[in-house]
Amino acid sequence: MKKLVSVLLASSLLLAGCQSGSSSAPAETSQPVTTAAETQKETTKEAEESGGVFTGKAPGFHGDIVVEITVEEDVITDLKVTEHSETENIGEAALPVLAQQALDNQTINVDTVAGATVTSDGFRAALKDAVESAGLDVSKLSQAVAASDGQKEEVTIDTDIVVVGAGGAGLTASLSALQNGAKVVLLEKMSFAGGASSMAGAGTTATGSKWLAEDGVEDSPEKLKADLLENGHNLNHEPTVDIFVNTVGEAFDWLVDPEGANVEYQRPTTSRTYSGVGRGAGVVKTLLAHVEEAGGQVLMSTPATELMVTDGKVTGVKAEGEKEVYTINAKAVILATGGFGANDDLVPEEFQKFVYAGAAGATGDAIEMTKAVDADLINMEFVNVQPNSIVLPSGLGQYCNPGVGGAYKTSGAFMVNEKGERFANEQGGAYELIQAMKGNEASYLILDEASFTAFNEGMKGSKIYTDEDVETWLKNNGSSNPVMVGGDTLEDVAKVLNLPDGALTAAAESYNQAVDAGTDEFGRTLTMKISGDGPYYAVQMWLRYYATLGGLHVNEQMQVLNTSQNPVDGLYAAGEAVGGLEGDIYLGGSLFGWAMTSGYKAGTSVAEAIQ
């Protein structure tokens, strides 16, 4: 999807000779209006006529970012991102921030927006390209963004509830509290809302909801509880599971009710989950709009830094914005800061050798902040890991399920370890594959031409990468991530990967024999042989982690308990900041479902408690 972002330098800034820090028009976004070729043609024509409109482009996270600048007397007076396909609510949300910063400071050298590093790099490169096309002096336009003078205004806000974190849990908590008559301030530390919720597929558990009953899906809180406990190897915290299974139906009814959160979900379903329209990013966008419409005061780029505690009671939070320092007095605080996957001090060491694929803001701030009230923590040793991942050039983990699924359906494909030996049922349960991969130093997916093509089709179809990426990565020949290697023979591939001589050929032979015999030593149902003719390919597969399963201990009102198991006055929590629901691995749809359910529950019970 191509989109357009536009910012215009305010006339006051122009008249002031472009001093940094002057006010400028707010960023606006709009839907796509032109194709790449049309844009280029139009801007070139415009440039010829006015001599002042120039474009530049550079790769972003998903395809090119195209920037158009209007220049008058060596000043950039207008800056538009005319095309991009950046991730909705993440890179997309960062672009207006970058564009405004560039325009306000008249610089290419804008600060990276946290959580959108690749988009920020792409934007800077595209802007540089445009500046070069305009014949402007790149060095003059490369100064660092002016640092603030360090003086921040002290601001005090009095409210009923302060919610920390504008992901799925914080947004549902805010909206349900607002709808129950409370005054809400919502703090978000990033420049955009959404956290992990924006990155998720938004499959949402709906057990016990009206929709599920109408759609004839048989399910019950008891069945959901049994499935959660079995899936989590009985390592779940049962009281937390009970909160979820007994509230999720009511919460989902509210989520889709036009009088409730009014979020759009796809219907019908044949399982216990429904998918949010526009995935997690779509759900977040709708919720944020509804929180603002309901009168919530949303402060972006404003991390809560500490809890205010008097005589054991939480009375608000301190927070720090770009230009203000806040004291927010509140009758209650809801912590919805997400997980701790981005914080190596909290992620157990055994997981740190895997690749992280979660939100940049998931630094476990609730864990740190609640030390002040001696909060009880549950299951901090559990982190959700998934197989079938590559490492993108940015270093981020990327799931490959669409590629792997296509490959296994199309032709022979199997996985080997660093010894060139198969080690697992590649199509068995994720949990079993994870356990097997944990024992490897490296894991590779081996493909013939047909299965490699199907792998890439799946990935391209999910807009994860392009044909050009595949070409570049194959040329890199395993020297950088993602490791994607091709060769005429299996031994050519094995050589690049440093697998022992003959091991890969032997693995392919025994794999094909298993297809003929109809039995596999790892229990996989094998129907398709790997081709006898090259070329062959290998893609290095990683374990990735992106959600954390431990966190705060709460009671049925979502009130945080301390280590003496007593509720902390005025302190509540929701979402991934709460531990114990899942045990050692999560059940599909239940984490997003938990964010929605626990947020709804926290918002309603806090609004009731403070009345």
Ligand SMILES: Cc1cc2nc3c(=O)[nH]c(=O)nc-3n(C[C@H](O)[C@H](O)[C@H](O)COP(=O)(O)OP(=O)(O)OC[C@H]3O[C@@H](n4cnc5c(N)ncnc54)[C@H](O)[C@@H]3O)c2cc1C
């Ligand atoms: C790639 C990916 C795919 C996923 N897929 C699924 C799936 O298919 N199904 C499923 O059930 N679950 C899935 N999950 C997990 C699920 O999405 C999350 O567990 C859930 O959305 C977490 O919601 P949350 O509101 O608790 O946290 P988040 O959505 O992470 O929101 C927390 C917010 O708090 C902000 N914040 C943190 N600290 C502070 C502070 N000090 N001050 C102010 N703000 C702060 C963060 O910036 C963030 O915006 C996925 C997660 C990821 C990353």
